Amino acid sequence: MRKWNNAIVLTTLFFICSYQSVSAQMTDVKYIDVPNHHWAKNEIMQLDEMKVITGNFDMQFHPETPLTKGQAAVSLSKIFGSKFIDKSYGFSDIAWGSDKARFALTAVENGWIQPSERGVFGFDEPLTKTELWNSLITAFDMEKDFAKVLSTSWPSSSDRATLQNIPVYTFPQVEEYLHYGDSIVSRAYFSKALHRILVETNRIKHTKQFTLTAPEESVAYSKSVPGNHLGSVPFSTHPLYLRSEEAFEYKDFTQINYGFSRDSTYTYAVGTDGAEIKLTVRELPNEDVFVFSELNNPTDATITVEVLQKEEDIARFNLFRYDRYPLMRENTDLTDADMTTYPTGLLRFIKTDGSVEERMIGQAYLSKQLSLRYDNDEQSVSRELIEEQENFTYALAGKTLLSSYTLQADSGEIADHWYVDSDEPLFNSKNDIFKWMRETSQNHKKRNNWYTADGSYNKLADSTEPMPVSGQNYGRTLLMLKEDRALTLYHENKGRYFENLVYNAFVNLKNFKQDKAYWETEVTSTYLKNLYDIHAPFIDTRFNEQIALFYYNIGGEFGIPSANEPLRNYADLLVSQQRKGNINRVASDAYYIADYFPIKQKVTTHTSMNHALGGMNILLLSYQEFGDWQYLETARNIQRAIVYQKDKWIRDNGDIWYKISPESTFEGDDYKHLTLEDLIESYQLWQQIDPSYLPTLEQLIISKATFLSNEKLGYTTKIKKGLKEIGLYEYLPDGDEVTDAL
Incomplete structure (x- = not known):
């Protein structure tokens, strides 16, 4: 029946x-x-x-x-x-x-x-x-x-x-x-x-x-075969899927709410020997999303997983590729050059209703985790880049587009990929798209392209450890996390892509800091290790200063909770350094704060002029913001040290010495533009608080600017604007204007 x-x-x-x-x-x-x-x-x-x-x-x-x-x-x-x-x-x-x-x-x-x-x-x-x-x-x-x-x-x-x-x-x-x-x-x-x-x-x-x-398929698109494993990722905004020859199983889900952004991370076990893939969907306040994929393969076999995304109602689409602009490398020495390039391109969808959606697609990065542990159980961590790969392919059936992003990792490798999705155009015009691509090709070392859910990775100096034989050592550089150039361009044209990069920067900085009081550098500099026998982790005063300013200056604009707290925290840290002995004293009422604070080791390092000025500027801003007299007093101690030694800081050629050592010797070649930017900012702050210090700062500014002019080293946009504001525009250096300080 x-x-x-x-x-x-x-x-x-x-x-x-x-x-x-x-x-x-x-x-x-x-x-x-x-x-x-x-x-x-x-x-x-x-x-x-x-x-x-x-x-x-x-x-x-x-x-x-x-x-x-x-x-x-x-x-x-x-x-x-x-x-x-x-x-x-x-x-x-x-x-x-x-x-x-x-x-x-x-x-x-x-x-x-x-x-x-x-x-x-x-x-x-x-x-x-x-x-x-x-x-x-x-x-x-x-x-x-x-x-x-x-x-x-x-x-x-x-x-x-x-x-x-x-x-x-x-x-x-x-x-x-x-x-x-x-x-x-x-x-x-x-x-x-x-x-x-x-x-x-x-x-x-x-x-x-x-x-x-x-139907239509890109040249490298691979169809699935019987036996392939398929699964959907439970994320509602955009249909996401996984496809692999290996069986995979849902393992874990975590969610972090940052107050302005939210991360949803889906973890899947791949195969039976410990490989796993993590998909992190980062939802931004403007409803755009970053999708970060990380395939970690500790097994002896090669593991391949595709991340798929489906888009419906596509009338037509176009991929604007970065490689339309040749990459301008400084050199091609594999042990020194940054061998990353730029993202794959911008994928534009024209929907059947005429609306436009866009997706910026990154490359896939194959790397190996590096770690060097020291006797006190601290460690320095970085990645060795194995290869950068283009991994975007697609299949089109009617009005449905399936995008595929293939991650393949050999034994012991990590494969990373990222893209950012928007239901709106990411740029205001094609001209803005091409302008950004051209700029990236010309300055690829100063533009982030290897993004992960934990931050961006950039080529490290050859004076870092652990250093692989290949020389392709990459790490999370705190200053690069800040996306300064993206912020500048967002303020210029309100481009949605630049807005997304800035939001992403705040999330990355939060993830990097975790529950620690300050941002600690996680890679050892052999330069510092050889000088002072210190290693990672340590606090770099310049990095913390720049991050505090990043939060303070634009945190409110981007809706970041407690955006002025990093400023107060860092000012408190600077004030505490006299008591801890991390200073280079000039007189009873004058001293410089050391550049670096080791976490566990007891040693006082040198003070560079740019670090001294940066810290002093933070203290003055904090005094204006919070009214704490300790901030002003510590700033006066630093400025008095500069006043007492201004003639020693100026070199015979007019340039500024880079640093003063714990033994009170002046040495090292200074940055081209950075210190002049700091001097101008110090001038502007003391102008509001105590003009008696201005003559010393004016002397240093004129000397540094004149040196740059004599050498035809040019100036930054920030220097140009600053000299005009303080009435010293006549000292604008000869040479080209650049966007990034050198």
């Missing part, structure tokens, strides 16, 4: 019989492996419309792959109806209570399909010709000779080489399409047979003819 629900059967039959006959018309292709010339495309498309048999979310139907027992059970259940059958037993290969269990139990209870063995349904096992034949006879109450009414057919499996181009299909018996002998049945043959039986039993009253548009 049949066990299906009569109400569901009536509803299903009404749905099936409601199809109206239509003439062949152009229809968007749905599956890239079922093109217009496919021999079973009409039956596949009509059954797909009826939801009787469907393909995968990666736009593949796999017509020539074996039909499984589970797929047959699903199709028959959808035709005749199904309900969950309350049984005390289940199948060991199917999760109890799942849709699979419902379909399998329905098929068994109605005698359509027999379990492979006691307690095992065999959901993913191929169905043979005999098994399918028995299923169809039972499901449709067919007589043994019922096949004689099927006078139209299609090629047998022996004709596989000509399947693509046969226009007419004839054969006398249904056994022909079930293959000769007890062989495996393909999904296309099943679709053809099932469709014909539904027609002959009057369950499909009108057949449909489809003329399909042509």
Whole structure:
């Protein structure tokens, strides 16, 4: 006796019989492996419309792959109806209570399909010709000779080489399409047979003819093959999926709310030996999202995982590539040069409603984690870059675009990738797009391109450790995390991409700092190690100063909670250094604060002029913001030291010495522009608080600016603006204007 629900059967039959006959018309292709010339495309498309048999979310139907027992059970259940059958037993290969269990139990209870063995349904096992034949006879109450009414057919499996181009299909018996002998049945043959039986039993009253548009694939796009594992990522804004030859399993989900942005991280175990992939979706206040992918492979085998994203209603799209502008490298010495380039490009979607969406696509980066642990259990960490790869490919079926981002990691490697999605244009115009790409090609070392959920990685100096033999040592550089150039461009043109980079910078800085009081440098400088025997982690005063200013100056504009707290915290740290002994004293009322504070080691380092000025400027800003007299007093101590030694700081050529050592010697070549920017800012701050210090600062500014002019070293935009504001524009150095201080 049949066990299906009569109400569901009536509803299903009404749905099936409601199809109206239509003439062949152009229809968007749905599956890239079922093109217009496919021999079973009409039956596949009509059954797909009826939801009787469907393909995968990666736009593949796999017509020539074996039909499984589970797929047959699903199709028959959808035709005749199904309900969950309350049984005390289940199948060991199917999760109890799942849709699979419902379909399998329905098929068994109605005698359509027999379990492979006691307690095992065999959901993913191929169905043979005999098994399918028995299923169809039972499901449709067919007589043994019922096949004689099927006078139209299609090629047998022996004709596989000509399947693509046969226009007419004839054969006398249904056994022909079930293959000769007890062989495996393909999904296309099943679709053809099932469709014909539904027609002959009057369950499909009108057949449909489809003329399909042509699918499109990029050159390197790889279709999935039988045995590939597919899965969806539970993120609602954009459909995200994973595809891999290795089985993967959902492992963990974490979410961090930053008050202005939110990270949702999905972790999957890949294979059985410890590999995993993390997808971090970073939602920004403007509703744009970063998607960061990290494949970590500690196994002995190569692991490959694709991250897929599907976009619907695409009228057309275009990829604006960065490599339209040749990369301008300073050198190509592998042990010294930064071998990263720039992102792949900007993918622009024109939707069917005329709206524009854009996605900036990064490259994939293969690296190995480096770590050097010291006797006091502290360590220096970085990455060795193995290779930068372009990993974007796509397939287009009708108005649906499937983007693929392939991550492949050999043993011990990490593969990273990123992109940022927006439902709005990321740039105001094509000119702005190309201008940014051109600038990036010219200044690629000063533009971030290797983004991860934990921050951006940049080429480190050759004076860092651990240093791989390749010289390709990359780390998270605190100053590069700040995205200063993106901030400048956002203020100039309000470009959405630059806004996203700034939001991302705040998240990265938060993640880097974690629960520590300050931002600690995580890579050892052998320059400092050789001078003072200090190593990572340590506090770099300049880095903390710049980050505090970053928060203070624009945190409110970007809605960052407690944006002035880093300023207060860092000012407190500077004030505390006299008590801790991290100073280079000049007189009883004058001293410089050391540049670096080791976390555990007890040593006082040198003071560079730019660090001294930067710290003093922070103290003055903090005094203005919070009114704490300790900030002003500490700033006076630093400024008095500069006043007492101003003549010693000026070199014979007019330049400024780089630093004063703990032994009170002046030495080192100064930065070209950075110190002049700091001097101008100090002038502006003391001008508001105590003008008595201005003559000393003016002397240093004029001397430094004159040196730059004599050497034709140019100036930054910030120097140009600053000299104008303080009335010293006549000392603007000769040479070119640049955006970044050197």
